[in-house]
Amino acid sequence: MRTRRARRIGFNVLALLVFGVMVFPVYWMVSTAFKPGSEIFANTPVWFPYHPTLGNFGNAIHRPHFWADVKNSLIIVSAVVAMSLALAFLAALALAKFRFYGKRAFIILIIGVQMIPLNALIIPIYLVLSKAHQVDKLSGVIVTYLTFVLPFTIWTLRGFMLGVPRDLEEASQVDGTTRFGAFLRILLPLIGPGLVATSIFAFIQAWNEYIMAYVLLHDPSKQTLTVWLASFTGDRGTAWGPLMAGATLTALPVVIFFVAVQRKIAFGLTAGAVRG
Amino acid sequence: MSSRFPAAAAAVPEPALPSRRPRRPFASRLGSGAAPYLLILPACVVIAAVLGYPLYFMGRLSLEHYGLFQLIRHKGEWIGLKNYSQIIHDGLFWHVVARTLAFTAVAVSLTMVFGTLIALLLAELGTKMRVLLTAGLIFVWATPVVVAVAVWSWMIDFEFGVANWLLTYLHVGNFNHHDWFASTWSGWAVITSLVVWGAIPFVTLMVFAGLTQVPQELVEAATTDGAGPWRVFRDVTMPLLKPIFVILISLSIIWDFQVFNQIWILLNGQPPPEYFTMSIYAFTTSFQQSQYGLGSAIALVMVAILLVVSFVYIRQMVKIGDAE
Numbered sequence A: 001m002r003t004r005r006a007r008r009i010g011f012n013v014l015a016l017l018v019f020g021v022m023v024f025p026v027y028w029m030v031s032t033a034f035k036p037g038s039e040i041f042a043n044t045p046v047w048f049p050y051h052p053t054l055g056n057f058g059n060a061i062h063r064p065h066f067w068a069d070v071k072n073s074l075i076i077v078s079a080v081v082a083m084s085l086a087l088a089f090l091a092a093l094a095l096a097k098f099r100f101y102g103k104r105a106f107i108i109l110i111i112g113v114q115m116i117p118l119n120a121l122i123i124p125i126y127l128v129l130s131k132a133h134q135v136d137k138l139s140g141v142i143v144t145y146l147t148f149v150l151p152f153t154i155w156t157l158r159g160f161m162l163g164v165p166r167d168l169e170e171a172s173q174v175d176g177t178t179r180f181g182a183f184l185r186i187l188l189p190l191i192g193p194g195l196v197a198t199s200i201f202a203f204i205q206a207w208n209e210y211i212m213a214y215v216l217l218h219d220p221s222k223q224t225l226t227v228w229l230a231s232f233t234g235d236r237g238t239a240w241g242p243l244m245a246g247a248t249l250t251a252l253p254v255v256i257f258f259v260a261v262q263r264k265i266a267f268g269l270t271a272g273a274v275r276g
Numbered sequence B: 001m002s003s004r005f006p007a008a009a010a011a012v013p014e015p016a017l018p019s020r021r022p023r024r025p026f027a028s029r030l031g032s033g034a035a036p037y038l039l040i041l042p043a044c045v046v047i048a049a050v051l052g053y054p055l056y057f058m059g060r061l062s063l064e065h066y067g068l069f070q071l072i073r074h075k076g077e078w079i080g081l082k083n084y085s086q087i088i089h090d091g092l093f094w095h096v097v098a099r100t101l102a103f104t105a106v107a108v109s110l111t112m113v114f115g116t117l118i119a120l121l122l123a124e125l126g127t128k129m130r131v132l133l134t135a136g137l138i139f140v141w142a143t144p145v146v147v148a149v150a151v152w153s154w155m156i157d158f159e160f161g162v163a164n165w166l167l168t169y170l171h172v173g174n175f176n177h178h179d180w181f182a183s184t185w186s187g188w189a190v191i192t193s194l195v196v197w198g199a200i201p202f203v204t205l206m207v208f209a210g211l212t213q214v215p216q217e218l219v220e221a222a223t224t225d226g227a228g229p230w231r232v233f234r235d236v237t238m239p240l241l242k243p244i245f246v247i248l249i250s251l252s253i254i255w256d257f258q259v260f261n262q263i264w265i266l267l268n269g270q271p272p273p274e275y276f277t278m279s280i281y282a283f284t285t286s287f288q289q290s291q292y293g294l295g296s297a298i299a300l301v302m303v304a305i306l307l308v309v310s311f312v313y314i315r316q317m318v319k320i321g322d323a324e
Helices: A002-033 A055-061 A066-097 A103-113 A118-131 A138-162 A166-174 A179-208 A211-216 A225-234 A240-266 A268-275 B026-030 B035-061 B068-073 B082-088 B091-124 B127-142 B145-155 B162-169 B184-211 B216-224 B229-257 B261-266 B278-287 B292-323
Strands: none
Touching: A002 A055, A002 A240, A002 B091, A002 B127, A002 B145, A002 B184, A055 A066, A055 A240, A066 A103, A066 A138, A066 A179, A066 A225, A066 B035, A103 A138, A103 B035, A103 B292, A118 A138, A118 A211, A118 B035, A118 B278, A118 B292, A138 A179, A138 A211, A138 B035, A179 A225, A179 A240, A211 A225, A225 A240, A225 B145, A240 B127, A240 B145, B035 B292, B082 B292, B091 B127, B091 B184, B091 B229, B091 B278, B127 B184, B145 B184, B145 B261, B184 B229, B184 B261, B216 B229, B229 B292, B261 B278, B278 B292
């Protein structure tokens, strides 16, 4: 009894320790963002923002190009999500609901292309786009982002469509609905949550992307938020407070979305893997 | 992919609900053999345009001299395999390859060991502690790489960084005004910690999800037969989780081998050669020295190495796909 209790306490202490180490950088970012300069530039770290201020956030959002870059990020991300979702919906339907010759090859292609490093692909893409006068244009970045968002979206949506029980579709047919009606009334509502989750993941991927935007967009008012943040990080003699505020703002939409949907996708892997 | 998070995490199949009868595809009802081809056609066209063409172009570039002059004319100069022979005789290239391999080995090992240990710890915890730790891990997982780099560069700031203060406080040494990038070893220690820290949550949560699927009776039976925790892990848990480990290890290798953003941003876009990995070498050769042909050749060697690892990953994924 006694040893079991000691074991339990030991594990809990260990868990707190792991929690502390892992979460600390995130905590440090947010707490620094709220600290006044005197607490940031202290010889002994101040562990908690005792005099919280929004000054760092004000400074960050009034820095040059912040709002322009937020807008660019939003434009790029929405266009990429919309385009890849439309294309992926059709392809995923084929993969999940049809049997056809070449299906396996297509699946291998979809998984395989996701393994190609973007920092290698950017070399030819830059040259092609510069020839087509698409450098420093959002449209060029949008097309470029399809390289990684589209295959990913197809594969994820396929997973959600596989989850729809066939019996349900068949039952609706017996009841005399038309094929298209069956599709609209049965399949669409069932994969609705999957569509939402997939688009959120596509959003996060496009929002986080750095290197393509960094190479393709030179004009500071035409960049994305990640490029803005990275160039801010690079300034030596950095204004750490505003930087942490900017970092918090950049991470915020991603974290909210991610926490909302991560279960939907992440845990599919292992369920399938153990079974197979 | 570009980020360490859902890219491939999500590139995994959702569990299909088990259907008892043999597949009866929608197709038979739509009654057209052409339908699936029409459905994948738009996606195929786009993939060919945005991925296929650049890949082909990269292959051609690697056989060309393509410098600033060619950039202006938009036309390379065919030189055959000269770029490749230049790489092979380039001492720096082999250094970079060795360094990239070493970094990958260290980072992947650390990620897998810590990730698995934390997953095993999660399995031992009560509900409250488990939810707390899981939530923490998810926050770290969700943090964009660019944001993580900003935070880490603040933590290791030479003047007011919390890392220097803590190490001095713990009497590890005098870290007052310590510049982490002054020495290559400590610089790489920072990069490795940052990469491993970002990668652990994904591995932990995947392994943990796998652990929850291990039948408890098996573990109990082994324990009754007198197996200690290590034997249970090695002989019961490990074999059952092997498919997950294959996927996680190959994904981690693929991610860490092409590491770019962390190094690039930490070193302010001007990493000295001691911090070159293959992707950085290919990138600087192309974009800073304007040797696009040579850069493409380096990048293609990198892609070729990754292809070997990807093969293992894809095979496992297809296997799982077939089981659905």
